[in-house]
Amino acid sequence: MSHAIKNRCLWVLIFVGSVGVSAAEYRGVAPIVVDAVRPLAAGPVEGLLGERLDLWREHRLWRVGRDPFLLDGFKSPPGKHPWQGEHVGKWLHAATLAYQATGDERIKVLLRETVDQLIDAQDTEGYLGTYAPQRRFYNPDDTLAKGSWDVWTHRYLIYGLLVYDRLFHDHRAVACCVRMGDLLMASFGPGKRDITSVGTRNGLSTVVLLESMVMLYERTGEERFLRFAENIVDCIERNPRLRLSAVMRDSADVSIPGDGKAYQLMATFLGYAELYRHTGEHEYLDPVLAGWDAIRERHLYETGGPWSFKSNDVRNHECFTPSYFYHPTNCVETCSTTTWIQLSLLLWRITGEARFAAEAERAIFNHLIGAQSPNGNDWAYFTMPNQPQRGYKDEVTCCASSGPRALEMIAQHLSGTSGRILIVNSYLSRTVPLAELTGREGELIVEGNYPFEEEVTLRADLAQPTRLTLDLNLPIGVKSMQIEVDGERQNLERRPSGYYRLARLWKPGDTVRITFEFLLSVHFHGSREGTRWMSFMRGPIVLAQDVAIQTDQPQVVLAVKNETEDASQWIEPADSRSLRSYKHLQPLLGKVPVYKIKGDRNIILIPYYLAGSFGGGVRTMFPTLHEDLSRLQDK
Ligand SMILES: [Zn+2]
Known part of the structure; x- marks a missing residue:
């Protein structure tokens, strides 16, 4: 079939699918399962989160929103980068919530300009991506399908535009999403190509579309999008390398589906949870709860960041691996922290259980804002408990586009009803x-x-x-x-x-x-190289050492007699004398918790999110030497 004829066929399909409903008439549907709780809007947030929200709203929001890179790939495809298209969707999400919170008219103007240009770039058949025509998702050439991020882009566009519409009631944005949804359905809907045959990690990067498709159903009430969403789940469960429900039911091992690609797996859980809200079928919610528990138990640092590791099996830094790979230098992708927070907040709404909100807050106070530079502009892609350099960069990356979304989302969930x-x-x-x-x-x-x-x-x-x-x-x-x-x-x-x-x-x-x-607590972990590591918390705040260059000081080894939960035998509050040789830390005294490790080395501990933010690295976990072993070595 020639390209022109194929496009015409698609167009007919779309027309038939949408006949009789103009965008203004979409009514939308409420979820079948009423949320146990819902967020309650409050006035401006102050304190630690307020400062971090201001940093993003005053700096990063504008730097990204005005960057031509955001829209170039759509206006004159192909784009420069395979997932260049995701950034505008993520920015629309975060910037819309920023406007909702602040009422800043300048944000509204930039949002409107961005949405206008985005909608203008949509093809007549509904395509709104950054790929060259022959490489687009509706092209049935399988040699192009693997490694494609084209559907991924559409997932984020639909997400961003529908969040924008929630606030601004923009029928054009909804119509744009319906056209995308119909084009995606024409390619991957019931009876069409298996959606998991496209994308990376056995299609896990593509099936994240699920959440956006349920959102489109909720906004339009068009049943076909719900059927499409259910069909995506059928494809996931039929694919032996994904089988998300079956794996969660049998072993709750999050390192299995799609090689355990952490960010994408959690983003797929979001889709399952949304599908539960609209069907009431527990088979969609149960795997999500099992997956959340598994991540909470086995894949979370004390900082609340979900860690991943490049093992010989999967050879990717961003995949969950079995928990025996634990180590303080494993990666946390900022996209993973963001999606963990998003998933926790969604499960809080569905279940009304306090633990989900508490975990989201822990991740914000420690890992998430540890990835945000105090200059308000730069973000780190990977963060770790022990890291020689923070790695803040002024680049438009998936992670730098994700982080602000977590800040805005948590700000909306501090109170609820x-x-x-x-x-x-x-x-x-x-x-x-x-x-x-x-x-x-x-x-x-x-x-x-x-x-x-x-x-x-x-x-x-x-x-x-x-x-x-x-x-x-x-x-x-x-x-x-x-x-x-x-x-x-x-x-x-x-x-x-x-x-x-x-x-x-x-x-x-x-x-x-x-x-x-507040507990002054210590946490022990075994690791893949046999060492047992320990870290300290004061209340919800994880403590860490700020190191100029991590190799410049020999790492202190802490002697352990008994593994208790009480940190006071290892650390004590620091005073101005102990900070004498740390000029850059002196202003922190009295404002945030500042501790020192007992003994002669004068090692100062400050909140994890601040350590390393002065231009160096961070050391959160310390190797231990158990006393019986140290005695043996003395002899
Ligand atoms: Zn990322």
Whole structure:
């Protein structure tokens, strides 16, 4: 079939598929499964997350949004890079959420200009990618299919445009997505080519389309997109190298499907979870919960970053490998941290369980912002607990485009609701409006210096007494919370969801004082070369050594008698004397936790996210020598 005839056939197909519905008439459908909880919009976030959001919104957002690289590949294909097309979709997502939070009209203008140019670049048949015509996904030449990132690009475009439409109600954006969806369906829909025959890692890079396809169904209510989504799952489950549900059911080994490509596997879990919301079929949710648990148990650093490793089997730094490959120099791709956070927040909405929100917060406070340079512009691609250089770069990479999305997403999930209950996921300072919950004007004001100081207050700014129930999360690294209302200690019940419930009639000005018992904890891990490594946390914050060049100081080996959870036998708070020879660390004292390792070496520990950000590297894990072994060596 000639190219022209084929295109005409596709066009007819699309026309038939869309007949009778103009974009303005798409109604959309609500999920069958009602989310257990939902995020509640709050005022500006302050403190640590607020600073990091500002850095992205003031610098990176503009540097990428105004870079011609974002749209060049669409306007005059082929692009310069196989996945060049993903960046605009990711930018639309993050920048839309930034506008939603700030109302900054300049962002709105740039968003509109970007969307206009993107839509203009779409072919009449619906193609909106950066590939040359003969290499496009609808070309049935299998020799071109392997290694193609063309469908991947469309996944991110549909995602970004639909997030944009949620806020700006832009029917053109929806119509653009429908055209993409129909073209994809004409190629890979029921009865067509197996979608897993295209892309990398046995098609795992292509089936990430699943989430976007369910989103398109939700936005349009067009059943064919739901059927297409189900067909994508059928292809995954039929492919012996993917079989995501079967593998999660049998072994929950995330290193198996698609070689365990971490980012893509978690992005596919997002699609399964979305499909559950729209079908109510637990066969879609159960593998996601099993996969999340497996990653949480076996593939997460204390910093909350999901690690991967280039083993002899898969020869790629970005794949989950069995847990015995653990080592502090294994990679975390910033895209993986972002998708882990995204997955955790989605599972929080579906289940209402506190643990998902707590894990997302741990990853933000440590691993995610450790990948963001304090200059606001640069990001690191790979980060590790022990890394000679942070590797921040001013480049448009998959990771630099992913990281800001995680910042914006978590900012929307700090507070939530379930019925008339206010859920407090985080104690970062902010103002939470109460009118939607109580039917009366009022705010709950969260104040303090969390996660650095032990005490925060929740103050009710009300005009009249109001009944309000709070569900309070216990953050990771916190042993317990002492909760007082106007000086009176409360004994709160911990619910099956993991939240502590405080139900009361609030008088104007009532204040809840929460005192955290931050753990000063130590964590031990075996590793692939036999060494046992240890790292330290204070509350939710992982501590690490800032090193100019990691090889310039011999690495300290810590003697261990017993592996306890209490770090106080190895570290103690640092004072100004211990910082005498570290001028660049002196301003941190009193602002963030600063500790030192006991002994003569004067090794200073600061928050992981800051270590290395002064131009060097980071050392989070220390090798151990167990005392019985050290005695043997003395003899
Ligand atoms: Zn990446």
